[in-house]
Amino acid sequence: xxxxxxxGTAVGVSAAAVSLTGVRGPQIASASTAAAVSPGTHxxxxxxxxxxxxxxxxxxxxxxxxxxxxxxxxxxWPYDIHSYVDVAPMLAEAGYRVIVPYLRxxxxxxxxxxxxxxxxxxxxIALDIIALMDALKIEKxxxxxxxxxxRTADIIAALWPDRCKALVxxxxxxxxxxxxxxxxxxxxAEHTWWYQYYFATERGRxxxxxxVLRHDLTRLxxxxxSPTWDFDDTTFERTAAAFDNxxxxxxxxxxxxxxxxLADGEHRYDALERRLAxxxxxxxxxxxxxxxxxxxxxxxxxxxxxxxxxGAYEHRTLMGIGHNLPQExxxxxxxxxxxxxxx
Numbered sequence: 001x002x003x004x005x006x007x008g009t010a011v012g013v014s015a016a017a018v019s020l021t022g023v024r025g026p027q028i029a030s031a032s033t034a035a036a037v038s039p040g041t042h043x044x045x046x047x048x049x050x051x052x053x054x055x056x057x058x059x060x061x062x063x064x065x066x067x068x069x070x071x072x073x074x075x076x077w078p079y080d081i082h083s084y085v086d087v088a089p090m091l092a093e094a095g096y097r098v099i100v101p102y103l104r105x106x107x108x109x110x111x112x113x114x115x116x117x118x119x120x121x122x123x124x125i126a127l128d129i130i131a132l133m134d135a136l137k138i139e140k141x142x143x144x145x146x147x148x149x150x151r152t153a154d155i156i157a158a159l160w161p162d163r164c165k166a167l168v169x170x171x172x173x174x175x176x177x178x179x180x181x182x183x184x185x186x187x188x189a190e191h192t193w194w195y196q197y198y199f200a201t202e203r204g205r206x207x208x209x210x211x212v213l214r215h216d217l218t219r220l221x222x223x224x225x226s227p228t229w230d231f232d233d234t235t236f237e238r239t240a241a242a243f244d245n246x247x248x249x250x251x252x253x254x255x256x257x258x259x260x261x262l263a264d265g266e267h268r269y270d271a272l273e274r275r276l277a278x279x280x281x282x283x284x285x286x287x288x289x290x291x292x293x294x295x296x297x298x299x300x301x302x303x304x305x306x307x308x309x310x311g312a313y314e315h316r317t318l319m320g321i322g323h324n325l326p327q328e329x330x331x332x333x334x335x336x337x338x339x340x341x342x343x
């Protein structure tokens with residue numbers, strides 16, 4: 001299990017590849033502040049806000065000074081904004097304006113029209129965040145994410161670098177190439193993706209629509225992809241409430257079926273998907289983070305995706321940490337945001 005101590009003692013960090021500045025920047029805040037904010041210190045955000053943005057009415061948390069440099073933290077599946085419940089206060093204390101939105105189909109985010117297709121292909125989700133930035137009048141932000149959030153941040157950094165000051169991406173380069181996704185992986189890797197294949201079936205879709213079955217399935221995913229994270233029932237239930245969104249099952253099922261070529265996207269996104277299929281490089285300053293105990297972490301300490309990042313770059317591996325890196329190691333994640341934004 002992970003001891004609930006501050007950054008530098010709770011996790012081991014290995015930096016590889018090219019240093020961003022040649023010298024590590026100062027820590028996120030004073031030593032006392034960093035030590036005080038260990039995993040589980042915070043349990044809730046201030047009152048959530050809502051804003052119309054693109055196809056959605058987006059629910060989001062906002063912390064920090066209104067005119068501070070913007071950081072947008074993006075969650076994954078099966079998670080929600082509480083993955084950043086400890087990260088956001090640290091960044092706010094350091095002077096950042098921190099925005100943590102619920103992705104489409106999660107929490108208090110709603111589609112504006114019942115007629116909108118509940119699409120979860122990668123370019124559609126990325127455009128949600130561009131629309132949110134426009135609505136909040138954020139011209140440029142540091143984008144930081146894991147899982148679906150990493151993929152979304154990677155896409156914006158690649159296709160709209162003028163909107164991305166810098167990038168923190170857990171698990172590196174996650175932009176989906178549909179043709180490449182048709183190729184089988186090793187048996188052990190395919191086993192790790194068991195739920196993706198379950199969702200390809202009608203049984204899987206029905207399970208996601210059933211609150212009890214959905215609860216147990218997502219809890220099992222938490223346990224298997226974060227084997228060293230000693231989370232309690234209250235922590236899980238806090239996030240599981242976001243899965244009661246009426247569009248949750250449709251969005252999740254479409255995301256995983258689309259990735260396997262089993263569900264169509266929308267033609268309006270075809271041009272963007274063609275660009276993403278070329279595996280565009282990311283030129284903005286980037287720190288990639290690999291959680292060592294995440295079964296999805298690729299071998300090679302970031303080598304498999306190193307050539308996709310052509311700007312200032314650093315790679316860090318967090319020893320003993322699983323998939324939900326921001327919630328398991330919030331100080332290390334927040335420090336990466338601070339370091340990458342100072343270039």
